[in-house]
Amino acid sequence: MPKSMTAFSRTDISGEFGSLVVELKSVNHRFIEINFKIPDALKQLEVELRNFIKQELTRGKIECIITIHQSENLPDIALNEAQIRKYIESIHHLKNEIKDPAPISITDFLKLPGVLIEKHPKLDNLKDLIIKGFRDAISKLIDYRDIEGKKLKKDMLIKISAIETQIASLEKKLPKLLELNRKRLKKRADELAIQIDRDRLDQEMVILANRSDIDEEIVRMRSHTTEVKRLLGTDKSIGRKLDFLMQEMNREANTLGSKSLSDVTSGAAIELKVLIEQIREQVQNIE
Numbered sequence: 001m002p003k004s005m006t007a008f009s010r011t012d013i014s015g016e017f018g019s020l021v022v023e024l025k026s027v028n029h030r031f032i033e034i035n036f037k038i039p040d041a042l043k044q045l046e047v048e049l050r051n052f053i054k055q056e057l058t059r060g061k062i063e064c065i066i067t068i069h070q071s072e073n074l075p076d077i078a079l080n081e082a083q084i085r086k087y088i089e090s091i092h093h094l095k096n097e098i099k100d101p102a103p104i105s106i107t108d109f110l111k112l113p114g115v116l117i118e119k120h121p122k123l124d125n126l127k128d129l130i131i132k133g134f135r136d137a138i139s140k141l142i143d144y145r146d147i148e149g150k151k152l153k154k155d156m157l158i159k160i161s162a163i164e165t166q167i168a169s170l171e172k173k174l175p176k177l178l179e180l181n182r183k184r185l186k187k188r189a190d191e192l193a194i195q196i197d198r199d200r201l202d203q204e205m206v207i208l209a210n211r212s213d214i215d216e217e218i219v220r221m222r223s224h225t226t227e228v229k230r231l232l233g234t235d236k237s238i239g240r241k242l243d244f245l246m247q248e249m250n251r252e253a254n255t256l257g258s259k260s261l262s263d264v265t266s267g268a269a270i271e272l273k274v275l276i277e278q279i280r281e282q283v284q285n286i287e
Contacts, residue, residue, distance in 0.1 A: 228279075
């Protein structure tokens with residue numbers, strides 16, 4: 001079953017400390033890319049949380065957001081007095097180097113990096129809750145990717161069926177198209193008052209048939225559609241394989257168009273390319 005790379009999940013956990021929110025957002029990507037937006041106090045957990053994701057997902061750009069909302073009776077922020085003293089020492093030093101420096105307000109101080117410290121509950125008290133919430137969010141994300149993957153599979157199979165119908169129709173019409181071209185060639189010769197013996201006409205038709213032979217392309221296209229359906233029935237990561245197959249199918253469709261015998265084959269080649277491109281766009285979102 002294909003898995004979509006586009007998904008979202010959220011887990012909320014409440015306790016005496018306040019509330020904890022874990023959000024995971026996933027979009028398509030050639031490889032696995034994981035980005036975290038978490039409080040500084042939780043940075044030491046990032047490696048462990050990253051490994052949890054890599055164990056479950058193989059492709060996609062994943063954004064992980066962890067937010068802690070503290071209870072009102074807990075202090076939200078504190079002043080980093082040691083850092084403030086360092087800034088003051090640096091300012092005094094600069095005043096001696098700069099003539100008439102502009103005054104610095106308290107607001108300017110508060111904007112400096114490291115002056116304000118977010119106060120969070122001790123990590124030891126939250127670690128188990130964070131890991132539990134994170135695992136739950138990953139599980140929800142996987143479920144969402146599975147649901148979207150089923151929708152993609154259903155739509156892709158419809159388009160693959162349409163491709164197979166086009167191929168079967170084209171194969172059925174091919175003998176008639178060759179005979180039509182034979183008559184067209186003879187009619188053109190009659191209009192130009194050119195005498196062409198039957199053997200010569202048959203020889204020209206053999207040359208035309210060889211140039212317009214699309215049996216090989218039809219066989220390969222059928223082989224590709226069969227492989228696509230097989231992959232869609234597996235539980236492995238299939239996005240890259242499907243992308244390769246779409247490239248091959250598009251190449252076959254281009255060859256069919258270049259060997260066109262009439263508007264019928266040209267139209268079929270165009271329709272095939274449209275269907276293949278629609279599938280290819282969906283494949284970009286499959287893990």
